[in-house]
Amino acid sequence: MIFNNQYIQERIKKTEKLRELGINPYPNQVKKGTPSAQFLNECAYVHDIETDEMKQDKKKPYTLTGRLKFIRIMGKAAFAKIEDEDGLVQIYFNRDDLPTNYYNDVVKKLFEVGDIIEVKGYPFVTQTGELTLHCLEVNLVSKAISPLPEKFHGIQDQEIKYRQRYLDMIMDAEVTKRFKLRSKIVSGIRRFFEDKGFLEVETPMMHPILGGANAKPFTTHHNALGVDRFLRVAPELYLKQLVTGGMEAVFEIGKNFRNEGIDATHNPEFTVIEFYWAYKTYIELMEVTEELFDYLFDSLELDRKLPYGDKEVDFSTPFARITWIDSIVNIGGVPREIAEDRDKALAFLKENNLKYDNNWTIGYVQAELFDEYVEPKLINPTFITDYPVDISPLARRSDENPEIAERFEFFVAGAELANGFSELNDPIDQYKRFQAQVDAKELTGDDEAMHMDTNFVKALSHGMTPTAGEGIGIDRLIMMLTNQQTIRDVILFPAMRPEAPVVEAPIVSDADKCKKCGHDVAEELKPAKKGKGMFCIDVNACKARASERT
Numbered sequence: 003m004i005f006n007n008q009y010i011q012e013r014i015k016k017t018e019k020l021r022e023l024g025i026n027p028y029p030n031q032v033k034k035g036t037p038s039a040q041f042l043n044e045c046a047y048v049h050d051i052e053t054d055e056m057k058q059d060k061k062k063p064y065t066l067t068g069r070l071k072f073i074r075i076m077g078k079a080a081f082a083k084i085e086d087e088d089g090l091v092q093i094y095f096n097r098d099d100l101p102t103n104y105y106n107d108v109v110k111k112l113f114e115v116g117d118i119i120e121v122k123g124y125p126f127v128t129q130t131g132e133l134t135l136h137c138l139e140v141n142l143v144s145k146a147i148s149p150l151p152e153k154f155h156g157i158q159d160q161e162i163k164y165r166q167r168y169l170d171m172i173m174d175a176e177v178t179k180r181f182k183l184r185s186k187i188v189s190g191i192r193r194f195f196e197d198k199g200f201l202e203v204e205t206p207m208m209h210p211i212l213g214g215a216n217a218k219p220f221t222t223h224h225n226a227l228g229v230d231r232f233l234r235v236a237p238e239l240y241l242k243q244l245v246t247g248g249m250e251a252v253f254e255i256g257k258n259f260r261n262e263g264i265d266a267t268h269n270p271e272f273t274v275i276e277f278y279w280a281y282k283t284y285i286e287l288m289e290v291t292e293e294l295f296d297y298l299f300d301s302l303e304l305d306r307k308l309p310y311g312d313k314e315v316d317f318s319t320p321f322a323r324i325t326w327i328d329s330i331v332n333i334g335g336v337p338r339e340i341a342e343d344r345d346k347a348l349a350f351l352k353e354n355n356l357k358y359d360n361n362w363t364i365g366y367v368q369a370e371l372f373d374e375y376v377e378p379k380l381i382n383p384t385f386i387t388d389y390p391v392d393i394s395p396l397a398r399r400s401d402e403n404p405e406i407a408e409r410f411e412f413f414v415a416g417a418e419l420a421n422g423f424s425e426l427n428d429p430i431d432q433y434k435r436f437q438a439q440v441d442a443k444e445l446t447g448d449d450e451a452m453h454m455d456t457n458f459v460k461a462l463s464h465g466m467t468p469t470a471g472e473g474i475g476i477d478r479l480i481m482m483l484t485n486q487q488t489i490r491d492v493i494l495f496p497a498m499r500p501e502a503p504v505v506e507a508p509i510v511s512d513a514d515k516c517k518k519c520g521h522d523v524a525e526e527l528k529p530a531k532k533g534k535g536m537f538c539i540d541v542n543a544c545k546a547r548a549s550e551r552t
Contacts, residue, residue, distance in 0.1 A: 005147070013147040016112045020145065023108065027145035032120055035067035039088035045125040045133055058126030058136065066091060066135055067143060069172065070117045074549045075110055081134075084119060089175065092134040093121050099138050109140060116146035152547070164496050184480045184492060187298060191275055191476070192255060194297050198290075200251040200277060205240035207257070208232070213239045213455045216395075217260040220270070233259035238396065238471065239458045241278050242425060246466040253277035255476070266488045267417050267478060270497050278425070278471040284397075284408045287422040287472045288385050291412060292319040295383070298483075309485050310415045313381055321383040321412075329386050330368060334375030347371060361442075365390030380413035389423075395435040397423035412474075414482050422472030429462035519547035 005014065020027045036044075041064055051057040068084035068091070078097035083090045097105040113119065122139040151157050151173055163170040163177075171178045192202065208231035212219050215236040224231050237254050244252050255275045262268065279287070296319055299306060306318045324332070330341045340346045344364040351358040351370055358370065368390060380386075387410040391399055394407035409423035426432050436454045480492040490496040515522045517535040521544065527536040538544035 009149050010147050013114065013145070013149070016114070017145050017147060020108075020112055020142065025108065025142060027142055029141075029143065032067065032141070032143050035065040035086075035120060037088045038066065038068065038084075038086050038091040041066060041091060041125070041135070042133055048125050048127050048133060049131070051127075056126055056129075058124065060124045062124055063122065064125065064135060065120065065122045066093070067120045068118065069146075070113065070115055070119055073113065073115060078105070080105075080109065084121065085175075087178075092128070092132050093123075093137050094126075094128075094134050095137050095140065099123075099136070100140065104140075113140075113142070114146065114149070116148070116150045117142060118144040118146070161498070164490055164498055165501060167494050180484050180486070180492070181494060183302070183484060186302060187480060187483065188255065188273075188476060190298050190301050191294065191474075194294055195253045195275075195277060198251070200253045200279075201249060203241070203244060203249070203252050203254055204256070205234075205237045205244075205254060207234055209234050211455045211457075212453045213458065215258075215260075218262050220259050220261045235260050236274075236473065237276055238473070239455060241276055242466065242469065242471065243458065243461045245278050245280055245425075245469050246461050246464060250280035250467070251278070264497060267481070269477065269489050269493055272489075272493075273476040274473050275476060276471065276473040278469055280467040280469050282470040283468070284387075284410055284422055284424045284470050287470045288321075288323070288387075288410060288412075291385075291420060291422070291472070291474075292321055295319060295321075302483075304483065308483065310482060311485070311487055313415060315415055315482065316382050321385055323385040323387055323410075325388045326368070326372070326386055326390070327388075329376045330371050333379050334371060336371055336375060341368065341371065363390075363392045363442075365393035369393055377413060377418070378416045381415055383412065383414050383419075385410045385412055391435075392438070394423065395439050396426055396432075398426045398428075399431070414478075417478055417481075418475070419478050419482070420472055420474040422470065425466070425469040425471050427462055427466040427468065429459050432462055433459045516544060519544045521547060 005011070017027045045059070045062065045064075048057050048059055051059065066084060066086070068086040071083050071085045071090065073080060073082040080095040082093050082095065084093060085091075095105060095109055100109070120141040120143050121135060121137045123135045123137040126134055126136050128134050151169070157163050157170060157173055167177075171181075196202070208222065208224065210229070210231060212232045212235060215238070217235040219232040219235055222231050222233060223229075236258055237256065241252055241254060253275055254277075256273070257271055258274055259271055260268075261270060264270065279290075295317055298304070299317060307314055307316050309315075327338075327341060330336050331338045334341075336347075336350070340350050344362075344367055347364070347367045348358055348360070348362070351367065354374075356370055356374055358367070362370075372386075376386075388400070388406045389397070389409040389411070391397070391405055391407045394409045397407035397409040400406040400408055407423060409421075411418050412420035412422070426435070436459065440454055477489050477492055480486070481489060484492060486492050514524070514527075514536060516527060516538045517530075519538060521527065521538050526539055528539050529535075530537055538547075
């Protein structure tokens with residue numbers, strides 16, 4: 003049972019006691035009070051009041067609501083702090099200001115850290131100079147029956163932060179700020195493209211054929227139709243059908259699903275924006291990507307140079323551009339005569355104990371060289387351009403060199419952030435490229451290769467305008483802009499393995515707890531000198547815990 007815990011049981015008893023006293027622990031008609039930031043701003047003048055008494059303004063009533071994060075009982079008075087979306091505010095209780103026995107029977111005994119409360123009173127400044135609300139009325143808004151983690155240690159288990167993101171947000175205001183910034187970035191991206199005349203659309207999440215990217219899919223079954231479906235790995239093929247239909251500038255922000263590994267930059271469910279623009283080329287996509295970054299940095303008021311781990315990334319535009327083959331040679335350090343020759347490059351992979359397949363074409367061999375020797379070195383924003391056609395099945399061939407695709411990938415801090423290209427609109431060429439993917443799948447057993455999509459080829463056969471399209475990984479973008487080293491820290495609820503069954507801790511008797519603060523970790527306790535009860539070894543930690551007990 004999820005509530006079979008001694009601390010929770012104690013709080014449940016207090017909830018029952020509140021009901022016995024006629025206090026609803028979960029009232030519904032409570033309105034949000036003045037935001038803490040507004041209270042602190044509007045009442046700043048109280049610091050300047052000059053009177054013989056303490057600085058205060060009894061004529062200025064306020065109602066505040068928030069979660070009780072700290073409380074210190076001092077006889078007939080108490081100081082506490084409550085937290086709302088804006089931050090913390092100190093509040094002050096006095097027994098004589100509250101209804102008879104309310105302070106002793108309710109506030110002292112039944113209110114606890116984690117509860118959400120409503121307080122009404124007036125502003126004053128304490129002797130230590132802190133703006134505080136002097137409470138004349140205190141009401142419970144929501145009783146917390148599960149205790150918060152200990153303030154001094156916080157959440158030590160990283161998995162708990164991901165599984166119980168709400169708890170992570172309660173305990174760390176910076177987490178909430180990070181996800182608010184994420185929302186602002188997504189809104190900014192949407193606004194940027196709408197201002198450029200793009201139309202936001204929605205395409206299916208369940209696809210009859212795997213397409214739009216080289217990826218391993220999740221498979222599900224559609225009961226009504228009696229067929230299997232793939233969760234989309236990319237919306238690309240549907241979006242280009244809309245361009246064929248006459249929508250000349252479209253974008254979609256949404257989830258993609260790839261049934262692959264989980265690591266610092268990969269989550270099976272991730273957020274992207276894909277946009278397609280008629281009568282544009284991959285050159286203009288690189289330009290609009292730079293415009294997008296300038297727009298985001300200006301609107302969010304971010305410095306152009308941001309830390310990322312132990313590195314500094316310079317987002318000043320224009321961004322660097324280098325061709326695929328030149329990056330392998332000049333950045334990766336692979337001799338050109340090896341990089342441009344399939345057999346020599348394949349032998350190079352074997353000699354250096356890197357992954358290889360004898361059936362790989364030149365593009366796949368070069369891709370392994372790129373991943374190993376180039377990608378980790380791309381720290382500042384860099385466009386890698388002119389990819390091999392054989393690893394770019396949806397991109398248009400270059401008119402100057404038919405072995406090269408008009409394609410780029412965009413890298414920041416050693417990770418791919420975007421992929422864009424001039425779209426292939428020749429239906430015969432597209433059919434042959436799909437067939438090459440099918441053949442490669444049979445030869446190498448590549449379960450990420452694309453399938454033949456005859457419906458998409460048929461759409462192209464009706465004529466699609468010259469078009470350019472790009473996909474940008476939003477999760478990775480958030481990582482770069484918030485200096486987070488793992489994608490899980492920018493996804494509210496990342497994919498996790500099933501949680502192991504919880505083994506309930508044995509109930510600890512009062513005789514085995516610290517008599518002062520209630521601490522019950524055996525190795526951190528010592529018996530009293532006269533053998534009556536237990537006390538904490540760390541006296542300072544004991545005092546801190548005791549001061550926050552309710």
